[in-house]
Each structure stands twice: as C-alpha cells, then as structure tokens.
Amino acid sequence: MPSSVIVAGAGIVGAALAYFLSARGIRVELFDEEAPAAQASGAADGAVSVASKRPGAMMTTALAGIALYRKLARDGVFADLFKPRSTFLVAASDAECEVLEAHCAALSGAGVRVTKIDRATVAEKFRVLSPDVGMAAEVHDEGHAIGYQIVHGLLRASGIAVRRREKVQRILVSSDGTCVKGVATAKGEYTADAVIIASGLGSADLLGLSGTLIPRKGQLLVTERAPALNGRMPGAMMSCRYLLSKGSQKGRPAPARGLALVVDPLRTGQFLIGGTREDHGDRRTNDLDAVSKILADAVALIPGLVDVRLLRCFAGARTAVVDGLPIIGRVGSFGNLFVATGFEGDGICLGPVSAESVVAMVCGEKPALNLDPFTPSRFPKLRIAA
Amino acid sequence: MPKCDVLVVGGGPAGMAAAVTASQLGLSVEMIEQRRTLGGAFFRQPIEGVRPIPQRASVKARWHKLSADMSRAPVRIHYGCVFLGVDSDGFVLFEDRQVGEVVRCAARAVIIATGAIEKVHPIPGWDRPGVSTAGGLQVMMKETGQAPKGRILLAGNGPLLIAAAAQMAMVGNPPVAIVESGDPMRPGLTGLGLLVAPYLLVEAFGFLRAVYGAGVPWLRGARIEGIEAHAQGLQATVVRRNGERSAFVVDRVGLHEGIRSNDMGLPAIADASTSSPIVIRAGDCSEPLGALAAEADGALAARKVAALLGHGQSRGGEQALLGRLRQAQAVLAKLFAPTIAPLDVPDHTTLCRCEGRTIGDLKNLVAGADLKSGREVKHNGRFSMGSCQGRFCAANTAELMTRLRPGAPPVVASDLTGQRWPLRPVSIAALVAATKVKAPVD
Ligand SMILES: Cc1cc2nc3c(=O)[nH]c(=O)nc-3n(C[C@H](O)[C@H](O)[C@H](O)COP(=O)(O)OP(=O)(O)OC[C@H]3O[C@@H](n4cnc5c(N)ncnc54)[C@H](O)[C@@H]3O)c2cc1C
Ligand SMILES: Cc1cc2nc3c(=O)[nH]c(=O)nc-3n(C[C@H](O)[C@H](O)[C@H](O)COP(=O)(O)OP(=O)(O)OC[C@H]3O[C@@H](n4cnc5c(N)ncnc54)[C@H](O)[C@@H]3O)c2cc1C
Numbered sequence: 001m002p003s004s005v006i007v008a009g010a011g012i013v014g015a016a017l018a019y020f021l022s023a024r025g026i027r028v029e030l031f032d033e034e035a036p037a038a039q040a041s042g043a044a045d046g047a048v049s050v051a052s053k054r055p056g057a058m059m060t061t062a063l064a065g066i067a068l069y070r071k072l073a074r075d076g077v078f079a080d081l082f083k084p085r086s087t088f089l090v091a092a093s094d095a096e097c098e099v100l101e102a103h104c105a106a107l108s109g110a111g112v113r114v115t116k117i118d119r120a121t122v123a124e125k126f127r128v129l130s131p132d133v134g135m136a137a138e139v140h141d142e143g144h145a146i147g148y149q150i151v152h153g154l155l156r157a158s159g160i161a162v163r164r165r166e167k168v169q170r171i172l173v174s175s176d177g178t179c180v181k182g183v184a185t186a187k188g189e190y191t192a193d194a195v196i197i198a199s200g201l202g203s204a205d206l207l208g209l210s211g212t213l214i215p216r217k218g219q220l221l222v223t224e225r226a227p228a229l230n231g232r233m234p235g236a237m238m239s240c241r242y243l244l245s246k247g248s249q250k251g252r253p254a255p256a257r258g259l260a261l262v263v264d265p266l267r268t269g270q271f272l273i274g275g276t277r278e279d280h281g282d283r284r285t286n287d288l289d290a291v292s293k294i295l296a297d298a299v300a301l302i303p304g305l306v307d308v309r310l311l312r313c314f315a316g317a318r319t320a321v322v323d324g325l326p327i328i329g330r331v332g333s334f335g336n337l338f339v340a341t342g343f344e345g346d347g348i349c350l351g352p353v354s355a356e357s358v359v360a361m362v363c364g365e366k367p368a369l370n371l372d373p374f375t376p377s378r379f380p381k382l383r384i385a386a
Numbered sequence: 387m388p389k390c391d392v393l394v395v396g397g398g399p400a401g402m403a404a405a406v407t408a409s410q411l412g413l414s415v416e417m418i419e420q421r422r423t424l425g426g427a428f429f430r431q432p433i434e435g436v437r438p439i440p441q442r443a444s445v446k447a448r449w450h451k452l453s454a455d456m457s458r459a460p461v462r463i464h465y466g467c468v469f470l471g472v473d474s475d476g477f478v479l480f481e482d483r484q485v486g487e488v489v490r491c492a493a494r495a496v497i498i499a500t501g502a503i504e505k506v507h508p509i510p511g512w513d514r515p516g517v518s519t520a521g522g523l524q525v526m527m528k529e530t531g532q533a534p535k536g537r538i539l540l541a542g543n544g545p546l547l548i549a550a551a552a553q554m555a556m557v558g559n560p561p562v563a564i565v566e567s568g569d570p571m572r573p574g575l576t577g578l579g580l581l582v583a584p585y586l587l588v589e590a591f592g593f594l595r596a597v598y599g600a601g602v603p604w605l606r607g608a609r610i611e612g613i614e615a616h617a618q619g620l621q622a623t624v625v626r627r628n629g630e631r632s633a634f635v636v637d638r639v640g641l642h643e644g645i646r647s648n649d650m651g652l653p654a655i656a657d658a659s660t661s662s663p664i665v666i667r668a669g670d671c672s673e674p675l676g677a678l679a680a681e682a683d684g685a686l687a688a689r690k691v692a693a694l695l696g697h698g699q700s701r702g703g704e705q706a707l708l709g710r711l712r713q714a715q716a717v718l719a720k721l722f723a724p725t726i727a728p729l730d731v732p733d734h735t736t737l738c739r740c741e742g743r744t745i746g747d748l749k750n751l752v753a754g755a756d757l758k759s760g761r762e763v764k765h766n767g768r769f770s771m772g773s774c775q776g777r778f779c780a781a782n783t784a785e786l787m788t789r790l791r792p793g794a795p796p797v798v799a800s801d802l803t804g805q806r807w808p809l810r811p812v813s814i815a816a817l818v819a820a821t822k823v824k825a826p827v828d
Contacts, residue, residue, distance in 0.1 A: 035759040042765065148765040161756040224773055224811055285474035286807065288490055292820040299818055306818065309811040311773060 001363045002026060002193030002336070006183050008168040008206065009033075009199035011041035012147055012347055013340050015154040016355030017196055019077070022158040024363065029190055030160060031183070033167040037148035039200050040347060043284070043316025044147040045220055045262060045274045048349045051087040051139040051238060055106040057325065057373040062346065063112070064369060065353040069143055072352070077157045081149050083267050086235035087139045088117075090129065090301065096240035097134050103240075104137050113140040128232045128302050144236065144264055147348050154352070171195060171206060171337065171384045180337045180384070194336040194362050198355075200319045203341040207331065208385045213342060215317040217278040219290050222312045225269035229304045233265040237301060256280065259290070261297045263305075271305070273298050277318075277345070286313040320344040328354050328374040330361065332383060338362060339376055388462075390416045392691055393478050393493035395469040398426020399677050400669020401499035402456050403684030408497070409459040411692040411700060416491070418467040418480050424456065425449070427501055427525060427670075428677035436531040439557050442592065444585070452681065471807025472496065472653040476662050481812050487819040488812065495664035495691045498652055499684060502645040502670035506542075508745060508782055509729075511613030512641060513736045516620050520640035524550040533559035536637030539622050541565035541610040544644045544722050545590065548604075552596035560600035562636055565624050568722035569606040585678075586714055607725040613639055627726045645674045650776050650799065651809045659694045666690060679711040737786070738779040740772020745786065752787055757794045760784060760801025769802060773811050776803040 005021050007014045010032035018028045032038065048069050050062040072078040091100040107114045117136040122129060126136070155162065163185075172181040172189060182191035197203050204213045239261035257278045264272040276290050291313055299306045321327060321342035331337040340358050343350050354374075357367030376382050394405045397419035409415045423431045429449045432438045470479040470488065477490035504519040506512060520540050527533060533554045538561040540547045551561050597604065607627040614621045619637045626632075648671050656665040666672075668687035669680035682704040689700050733746030751767045752758060763769060769783040770776030780799040788796045 035762055037762070037765070038759075042761075148762070152762065152766045155756065161754075164757065164759065223814070283474060287474045288477060288479055288488065288817075288820060289475065291473075292488070292817045295814050296818045296821045299814065306815045308814055309773075310808060310814055310817060311775075311811050312806070313808070314806065 004029070004192040005194045005196060005362060006190060006192040007031070007196045007198055008183065009197070009202060009341075010036040010151065010155070010162050011039055011198065011200055012037070012151050012154075012351035013198040013343070013355055014196075015041075015151040015158075016352040017198060017340070017359060018160055019154040019158040020356050020359040021362075022160060024359070028158065028160050029163065029192060031163045031166050031168050031185060033165070033199075033202060035164045036155060036162055037151040040316050040318055041147040041151050041351075043218070043220070043314050044348050045218075045264065045272060046144050046146050046348050047087065047236065047262065047264065048082065048143045048145050049087050049139070049236075050107070050110075050112055050349075051089060051142060053346070054324075055110060057370070058346065059107075059110045059112075061353065061369060062349050063110070065349040066142060068353045068356065069145060078145065078150065078153055081153050082143050082145045084141070084143045087142045088126075088235050088237050089137045089139065089240055090237055091134050091136070091240040092132050093134070100135060100137055100240050107139060114138065115140070126234065128229065128304055129237070130301055130303055133301070138235070142236075144266070145348060150348065150352070167202075168199070168206065171197075173334075173384060178333070179335050194338065196338040196340065196358065196362065197331075198340045200341055201317060203319070203339060206385055207339060208381055208383050209327075209379070212322055212379055212381065214279075214320045214322065216320040216344060217276065217280070217283060217315060217317050218274065218345070219276045219278075219286050219294070219313060219315045221273040221291060221294060221310055222314075223271040223273070223305070224309045224311045226271065226308045227269035229302075229308065230265040230269045230271065233263070233302075236262060236264040238262045239297065239301060257290075259293055259297060261294065261301060263298055263302055270311070271308070284315050284317070286315055318344045318347075323378070326350065326354070326374050327376050327379070327382075328358060328371050329376050331376055334384075336362075337384070339382075388416055388464075388489065388491045390414045390491070390493050391695060392416075392495045392497060392688070393418065393491055394461075394497045394499060396426065396499035396501060396669075396671070397421070397424035397463065398499060398501050398669060398680060399428060399452060400501070400671070400680035400684035400687075401426070401497070402452050403681040404497045404499060404668050404688045405461045406452075406455045406459045407685040407688035407702075408691060409461055411688060411697050413688075413692060413695065413697060415459070415461045416464065416493070417461055418464045418469055420466065420468045420483075422465050424453065424463070426680075427521070428680075430525050430528040432531050433529050436529070439527055439531055439553055442589070448681075468810055468812075469498070469500065470812055471651070471809050472663065472665065473807060478663065479807055481808075481810075481816050483816075486813065486816050488816045490820070493663050494695055495666070496653075497684070497687045497691060498665065498667045498671055499669045499680070499687075500648045500652070500671045501680075502674040503648045503777060504546075504645050505643040505781065506641045506778070507643050508731060508735050508737050509610060509612050510732060510735050511620070513739045514613055514615070514620065516637060517613055517639045517641065520547055520550045520642035521645070523638070523640045524553060527553055527557060531557070533557040534638060535559070537562050537619070537635070538638045538640060539563055539565065539610075539634050539636045540640045540642070541622070541624070542642040543567045543724060544642065545718060546642055546645075548590070548593045548597060550640065550642075551602055552593035555596045555600035555602065560597070560602045561640075562634060563603040563605055564597070565608045565610050566604060566606045566722075567609050567724040567726050569725045570721040571606065572725065586718070609726055609729055610639070610641070611729050625726070625729060645670065646781060647671045647674055648777075650780060650803045651805060651807075653807075654805055657690070657694065659696075664691060664694050673712075675708070675711050675715050679708055682707045682711075737783060738769045738772060740774050740778075741768040743767055743769055743779075748783060748786060749790065752790050757791065760787065760797040761804070763787060763797075764802040775809065775811075
C-alpha cells in the first residue's frame with residue numbers, strides 16, 4: 001500500500017480519490033489548476049441516475065454509483081447533499097413512445113425498477129405535465145446531487161488542504177523508466193508513491209490524449225424558488241428526446257447541437273433545467289438561442305414554468321472520449337500511474353464509485369467494479385507526454 | 387431586432403451624455419432604461435403631478451441642458467427595458483418589461499452606464515423592515531416630492547448623509563440625528579483641498595446650513611451598533627468614540643457607507659477595435675465620482691467608441707474635469723475618514739438577505755487551512771446565489787473573507803458574482819417569447 005499519492009485535478013473524481021485515500025490513512029497531495037469544482041463538476045446537472053444510460057457497462061456502473069451515493073448519504077458524508085427521487089422519462093410523439101418502450105425493457109433487463117405510466121394515468125396523477133404527454137416511465141431509486149456540493153463534502157471529510165491554482169505540468173518518471181516519481185508544477189517538484197491523473201480535459205496534455213478526449217459543451221439553467229410548483233413535481237422530468245441526443249440508442253446519429261430537456265426540482269424549491277450537448281468548443285458561455293429554446297421545451301412540458309423567473313444560466317464542458325466510455329485504470333507499464341477521466345455527462349453519478357475502485361487498485365486490491373471495459377490500454381497512443 | 391452603432395445602457399447623466407455625444411459624432415444610437423424616465427439617481431424626476439423638492443439653480447440648469455440636448459438627439463429610447471448582458475453570440479440582451487419579451491440587439495458597441503449602488507455594512511438588524519439606504523430615502527423624496535414619514539435616523543459615513551438630511555429638512559421632516567463614523571470638523575483638517583472643486587464647497591455649505599438650521603444633531607465619530615424591534619418602532623444603538631452608548635427609538639433608519647459601482651455581473655470590458663461588440667463602462671458604474679463626473683465620463687466614453695468605430699478622434703474638456711473631480715473625491719474621502727474603529731459584529735448578523743446566510747456561516751465555511759476561492763464560498767455558502775445576484779452581499783462577503791484570512795490572496799466581489807447573463811432574474815415567459823424572433827442574418 002502506498003503511503004503517499006498525488007492527485008492531479010480536484011473535480012468530483014479527484015475529490016473522491018482524496019476522500020477514499022485519506023480514509024485509508026494515505027497522505028494525499030491534491031492539485032488543481034484553478035480550484036475544486038472549477039470545471040465540469042461545478043457546471044453539471046447532477047442526475048445520479050441510470051435512467052438514460054446505455055445498457056451494458058455504463059448501466060451497471062451507474063447502479064453501483066447510485067448505491068454508493070445512498071451509502072455515503074447514510075454515513076453522513078453526503079448528508080443533505082443527495083436528494084433521493086425518481087426520474088420520469090416522458091414521451092410526447094409516437095417516435096418517442098417507441099424509444100421509451102425499448103428503453104424500459106433494457107432498464108428492466110439490467111435489474112432497474114421501472115413502472116410504465118399510460119396517458120390517462122399521467123393526465124390524472126401528474127397535473128404539472130402538459131396534456132400532450134403520451135406516456136411516461138418512472139425509474140425508481142435514483143437521485144440528484146449538486147457537483148460542487150459533493151466535491152465540497154468529500155474534501156471536508158478528507159480534511160486536506162487543496163493546492164489551488166497549481167497546475168500539474170509534467171509527470172516525473174524514475175531514472176530507470178519503470179515507474180513514476182511524482183509531478184512538477186510551477187512551484188517545484190513533488191514526489192509520492194503513486195500518481196493519479198483526474199484532470200478532466202486537462203488530462204489530454206498530460207497523457208497525450210488530444211484527439212481522444214473531446215470537449216462537449218452543455219448549457220444549463222436555474223430558476224428562482226417556486227415552492228408550490230416544485231412541490232407538485234414528483235421527480236425529475238426527462239424528455240425522451242434526451243435518449244436520442246445522448247446516443248444511448250445505438251444507430252441514431254446525434255446532432256452537432258442537441259437540446260435535451262431535463263427539469264429537476266431542487267431541494268431549495270428552485271428548478272434546474274438542462275440542457276444542450278454541443279460539439280463545438282469548450283466555451284463556458286450561454287447564448288440566447290439555446291436558452292430560449294430550452295425554456296420553450298420546458299414550458300411545453302411543464303406549462304406552470306411560464307410564471308417563474310430564470311435566475312442564472314451557466315455552461316460547462318464535459319470530457320467525452322471518442323468511443324463513449326471513460327478511461328479508468330493503470331497507465332501503460334508504469335506500476336504506479338493511474339488515470340480516471342472521460343466521464344462525459346455521467347461523472348457526477350460515476351465519479352465517486354469509480355474513484356473508490358481506483359483507490360483499491362492503487363492499494364493493490366481487486367476493485368469492486370469491473371473496470372475492464374474502461375481500460376486505458378484501448379488507446380495505444382496514451383503515454384506520459386514529454 | 388434593433389440594430390445600431392451604439393447601445394447605451396442606463397439613462398442617468400452618464401448614459402445621457404454618452405448618447406448625446408455619440409449621436410453628435412455621427413453614430414446611430416439607441417438607449418435602454420429600466421425605468422419610465424431619464425435622470426438616473428441624481429436627476430431623478432418626480433412622478434407625474436408631483437411638485438419637485440427644492441433644488442439649487444445650478445442643478446436645475448444642468449438638468450435642463452442635458453434633457454434638452456437629449457431630446458434634440460436622434461436617439462431611440464426603450465423605457466421599461468432591463469439590460470441582461472451580452473450573450474456568447476455577441477448580442478446585447480434586454481428584457482422589455484412593457485411588451486414581456488427578451489430582445490436581442492445587434493450593436494457594434496455597448497456603453498454601460500448603470501450607475502452606482504450604496505454600500506451598507508452588515509450590522510444586526512440591517513435587514514429589518516423600516517431599514518433602508520439613506521440614498522434610497524433621498525431618491526424617494528425626489529420622486530414623491532415628500533419627506534419620508536415618521537422619525538428617521540440616518541447613519542453611516544460620507545457626505546450623502548448630510549445631503550439627504552438637508553433635503554429632508556427642506557421638505558419638512560428633518561431626521562432625528564445623523565450618525566457619522568468620520569469627523570470632517572476635527573481640528574487639524576482644513577477643507578482647503580476642496581478648492582479643486584468649488585461647487586462642492588458651495589453645496590456643502592448649503593446642506594450644512596439646512597441641517598444646523600433644523601437643529602439636527604450630527605454625531606461624528608460614532609457608529610450604529612445594531613437595530614432592534616421596539617414597541618414604538620425600531621431601536622438603534624449608537625456608540626460614540628469614547629465608548630458611550632445611546633439609544634434612538636425611530637420609525638425608519640437610513641444606512642449609507644458610500645457608493646460603489648453597480649457593476650455586479652456586467653460583461654467584461656472589451657475595448658479593442660476588433661471586439662464584437664465593443665463594451666465599455668461610463669459614469670459611476672466605471673468609477674463612482676458623482677453626477678458631474680458621470681456626465682463628463684459619458685461624453686468621453688462616446689468619443690472613445692467613435693474612435694474605435696472609425697468615426698475619428700475628438701476631444702472635449704472632459705479629461706481635465708475628471709481629474710479635478712477625482713482629486714475632490716480623494717479630499718472628501720480624507721475628510722470623512724472614520725475616526726472610530728469598526729465595531730464587533732455578532733455571528734448571527736445576516737450577511738446575505740436573499741438566502742438567509744449569516745456572518746457565522748461564512749466564518750465556519752472559511753475556517754481552517756484549506757483556502758477556498760470566492761467561487762467555492764459562493765457555491766457552498768450560497769452567498770450571492772439569491773435573486774439580488776450579489777448586489778447586496780457580494781462585496782461585503784469578499785471583504786469579510788479577505789479580513790478573516792490575513793495572508794491569503796484577497797477576494798473581490800466579482801470572484802463571487804462572475805460575469806454572466808442574466809444580470810437580473812428574468813421572466814421565462816419573456817425568454818420563450820424571444821424564440822419567435824428570428825435570429826439575425828448579417
Ligand atoms: C452541462 C453538464 C451537465 C452534466 N450533467 C450531469 C449529470 O446530470 N449527471 C452526471 O452524472 N454527470 C453530469 N455531467 C458530467 C459531470 O459533470 C462530469 O463527468 C464530472 O464532473 C467530471 O468530473 P472530473 O473530476 O473528471 O472532471 P472535472 O470536474 O472537469 O475536473 C477536472 C479538474 O482538473 C483540473 N485540472 C485540469 N488540468 C489540470 C492540471 N494539469 N493540473 C491540475 N489540475 C488540472 C481542472 O481545473 C478541474 O478542476 C454534466 C456535465 C456538464 C458539463
Ligand atoms: C441612492 C443614490 C443617491 C445619490 N445622491 C447623490 C447626490 O446627492 N449628489 C451627487 O452628486 N451624487 C449622488 N449620487 C451619485 C450620483 O447619483 C451619481 O454620481 C450619478 O447619478 C451617476 O450617474 P450615472 O449616469 O453614472 O448613474 P445613474 O444616475 O445611477 O444612472 C444609472 C441609470 O441606469 C439605469 N439602470 C441600472 N441598471 C440597469 C439595467 N440593468 N437595465 C436598464 N437600466 C439600468 C438606472 O435606472 C439609472 O437610470 C447618488 C447615488 C445613489 C446611488
């Protein structure tokens with residue numbers, strides 16, 4: 001077991017690594033180019049959800065991710081930070097109903113508890129929804145968590161002081177080339193028994209992954225408090241178009257700028273409304289075109305939103321991987337260099353549980369998750385950048 | 387969709403001067419103003435049918451000239467329109483509250499002249515009903531032509547307290563006292579520096595005469611410690627330099643600790659000729675120097691924009707005037723420097739009113755060796771996350787964070803507020819209405 005570990009990046013993955021390492025009594029040096037949750041983890045929607053995952057490794061990992069959230073909420077680390085709720089997949093058109101039927105089957109097949117709700121029942125029980133809704137499916141036992149709050153909770157529990165505004169510039173290799181020694185920043189060199197790269201898009205520069213990691217922008221909106229409407233929403237409402245845009249149904253191409261509607265009632269009485277998936281650039285800005293279209297969709301689904309005010313909009317860049325799966329595991333032949341990144345739009349859900357398994361791996365144990373599908377070795381170009 | 391060379395945001399003296407000068411220089415100009423009248427904070431116009439409060443002749447003359455110039459200039463004014471920001475496509479966004487629609491405007495340049503806001507320090511009870519800003523009471527007087535009712539205590543720092551008290555006295559309800567942390571009359575100080583701006587001296591004498599004439603006590607070197615509920619209204623505790631305490635039972639308290647730029651969340655300044663759009667700030671929202679300076683700075687901003695847009699260089703006397711007024715402000719700041727140390731503020735004191743967060747909450751969050759950024763404190767303490775978008779608490783939170791962590795890098799208000807639209811909460815109905823407007827084609 002290592003006695004010290006360096007982690008590059010204090011997003012949700014880096015913060016969770018710090019938490020699980022510290023819990024084992026391992027000394028952690030956590031670096032961030034900016035500050036904790038400065039990138040995707042501070043600009044995420046926060047669905048801790050299996051509802052929209054593609055069947056297979058992502059679905060099973062998401063189920064483990066949700067279970068970990070529940071456990072950490074019980075243990076107190078995520079006390080008040082995890083809101084258990086269902087996700088309602090809502091279909092309007094015939095095409096959407098068709099996708100939804102297929103998706104429900106896949107979810108049930110993976111052991112997820114799903115209840116289909118027909119048109120009449122939707123109209124009777126969910127009056128907040130537009131009468132145009134054709135059918136819905138309730139995906140049970142899910143939840144919502146706000147990325148920056150989770151990062152904060154993990155760091156507080158780990159008790160460490162983060163090295164803010166200190167970018168990891170290089171990974172230092174031992175003189176015989178068999179393992180890594182540590183990292184270099186503008187302030188100097190740091191050594192440790194192991195190094196983990198959890199730098200989101202910044203991982204590309206450190207590991208020669210440009211072209212493999214792709215920024216995928218998302219824009220999100222937050223409303224003012226509207227407790228009455230919020231209280232009438234039984235859970236998150238997710239338009240089935242989300243399934244199409246996310247490409248979780250294989251064989252359907254995703255547009256360059258997809259709008260995928262999710263309306264999440266927050267604990268504060270506010271609503272979080274998402275969002276876009278955009279292939280162009282990593283800008284952290286919002287445009288009226290996207291914002292007004294998202295809201296038009298939201299009002300079409302939940303007409304009551306028309307009387308609420310928008311408080312904030314924000315945007316972030318997801319770290320996507322060309323083949324759609326995260327990159328988690330040991331790097332090349334270096335026994336003590338690890339990577340955990342590429343979670344695209346799922347890292348709030350998958351980040352903590354993946355970090356737990358990486359820490360097991362770092363400590364020479366067999367990880368609880370099957371990380372094989374995510375192995376870094378599927379990218380031969382992946383190496384320590386000079 | 388409106389299309390123009392220059393969009394001016396805010397119809398105070400800075401915005402008006404900017405619009406007038408820009409159109410004189412041959413640029414097409416439009417203006418948005420959230421209210422239904424021009425004038426801003428200083429030249430706030432009375433509502434219809436109300437007799438204005440007495441004003442000095444020179445102030446009246448300045449307003450007449452400015453509004454006459456403005457009505458002659460071919461500037462389209464959109465009233466009832468709230469500036470929301472500049473989006474990532476480079477469009478200026480505003481909410482037209484009369485029509486109920488968010489509008490995007492393709493402007494080559496934006497001159498932002500949104501003025502100043504008053505600073506208020508958190509003390510126990512600052513968020514009680516009946517407590518407002520002193521300038522807010524003053525502006526209300528200008529609008530209604532009447533003094534605010536009841537017994538009023540003004541407290542804080544700076545010349546505005548005297549001006550507000552004088553105007554209240556003139557319309558028949560002088561405040562019960564002015565509590566001032568500075569002491570401009572202390573021995574060893576001469577007002578001679580003020581000769582750089584003689585009009586300020588004239589103004590000051592006029593105000594002081596009105597205040598003394600009405601017998602209003604001016605408690606200098608004193609601070610207000612807290613405001614509590616009382617059977618007959620509010621009870622304010624005042625502490626003098628020598629530690630002596632006294633209580634005032636009043637109906638209202640007007641607090642004021644000077645002004646700061648109303649720049650929360652504003653888009654970044656972009657003043658290269660290649661910027662699209664060019665974004666610059668003018669008047670109090672760029673540097674809070676008062677109404678006369680605002681007017682000069684507005685004209686200067688218009689000249690700068692004209693030059694950037696290739697409409698040629700031009701010069702007025704604004705730079706020199708601004709220099710003198712800057713010096714005058716520095717002298718005023720020295721005159722009014724507090725002569726009593728800040729009081730201890732208890733942890734239960736509200737810091738963020740929108741989200742109900744206290745000074746104690748902030749202390750807990752920033753305690754320890756892990757030096758959180760302003761953004762982290764915002765996110766996890768919810769400071770500046772409420773509907774005022776940080777207008778009331780961002781600066782105080784940043785200041786307190788900096789004070790609580792000596793040695794750590796200082797935190798500024800914009801670390802909490804960021805720079806993104808919408809600057810104000812905006813109706814979703816109005817945003818949805820914007821989808822009906824076709825995106826512009828160039
Ligand atoms: C709009 C949007 C909506 C989303 N919605 C959801 C959702 O509903 N559910 C869900 O599960 N997930 C969601 N996600 C995805 C989730 O936010 C991310 O997958 C997750 O936050 C990734 O965490 P991370 O720690 O890998 O990366 P990041 O949060 O990006 O963290 C990487 C950190 O590394 C730092 N860094 C970079 N380079 C260096 C360097 N060289 N040295 C030191 N530090 C460095 C950065 O400053 C950053 O803080 C969403 C994302 C976005 C953008
Ligand atoms: C309460 C108060 C009292 C003052 N009293 C005095 C005084 O007695 N003597 C003195 O010399 N100076 C005083 N000042 C300072 C003086 O008002 C200013 O120096 C002067 O008015 C500044 O002019 P300006 O054009 O920069 O801003 P302002 O006059 O404040 O004008 C800004 C304009 O912008 C508009 N606006 C703001 N935000 C938006 C938005 N998002 N969308 C659309 N419109 C917007 C406002 O409605 C306003 O009309 C006072 C300031 C304040 C805040």
